[in-house]
Amino acid sequence: MHARQIESMFFFEKKNQKTFATCGKRLDSGGQSGAAGQAQKFFGSFFQKRTSLPVTETTDGALSALMAASQAGNRRAYQALLRAAAPVAAATARRMGVKPDRVDDVVQDVLLTVHRARATYDPMRPFLPWLRAIAQRRAIDLLRSQFRTAAREVADDNAYLNHPGAEPDADAGLDRADQARLLADAIALLPPGQRQAVELLALREQSLEEAAGLTGRSKVALKVNLHRAIQALRTRLVEGGDA
């Protein structure tokens, strides 16, 4: 039934808009190429120039016909309809008091709702009240959400900036390299017996048996050397004195 309505409506419009009439006839035949493109072109140029849609019977009838065609699965008509619906939704959102930087959110939400609710539209009823009702509710939803967020959350930029990150500090690697260099210097200053004990038992993590086998010294001598070396390193590195 909608195809006939579209045809008659676009025939009526032919008096004023030739392009419009052509678009309607091709929508009727289910054409997907030039017809919908022209409808899209017409609606795009028509609506994009205006922030608030002029409410006329003709405009509403055209949108109603596009929606009816969209319900039948006409992709081009649907694209033209959504393009035309976007500025209406934006104007409604602005009128409801939505901030300019959030108008896009409302429009996207409206387009998604139109998609989900397209089966609820009755072509015998005007289209714009249906669309504006959706836009108003989505704008109210956003305003309520903003209000709730503002009531619950407090912005603290300093706390954010001073919060330590989970990743290690960039200076930590340099600090570790400095400490390793100091330790290596301190070990180099140890007497040969103590240095050997540190290198084998602490740095290479060898057992007393293995170290004793390599050096030919007794286990007790190695333990004594290691103990003295640790004392000397502690004195040098922690207390800053000479070993």
Added chain:
Amino acid sequence: MPDHPYAALIEQLSGDLRPVRRLAAPWRRTVVWCGAVLWVAAIIALFADFGPLWHRLMAAPDMMLAFAGAALTAVLAALAAFMTSVPGRSAWWAALPLPGLAVWLSAGTAGCLRTEAIGWTQPEAPMHPMACIYFIVLVSAPLSGLLMWQILRACPLRPALTASLAGLASAGAAATILAMIHPFDATYTDLLAHLAAVGVVVMAVRFAGRKAVRK
């Protein structure tokens, strides 16, 4: 369509466009739901004794009015719920069940006054009010489930309002069915129990309905 600010979204939405079957008119959907209520009523009617029921209703016009008011509330609230679930319909549709509700409450109150004036015609059992609450809540559950399922096929922009109306419709229908097997005269405790049950159902459906719509 690259010049349009919402070109990507429009392309995505239109990409998987399928023909959709238009939603039936609200009154048609109300008729379907009322049909389901009649089925439930028919099952309950198997346990009803219609002779005494008819006698009670004829003997006390206020009971007949309360019965009719509950049924009217159920039908009008269901119609209002379907109306408010469609975008573009006025929120004033929510006031539609008020006449039925007024008849129901005023007739119930009148019945209480009558029993106060002429004495107890049929004393109720001590636990009877609780049984009424259980009955209304239990019978309302499937009815409101069906109603919400029908409503969710539309697009309720005011989910709390629509779900509340659905709860009222279900509770009204359950109260109407209860009247068939309710062999007691009107009392204040009974009336309060019915109101409490209606309130519980309305709040429960309102809560569940809002959750369901947000999903």
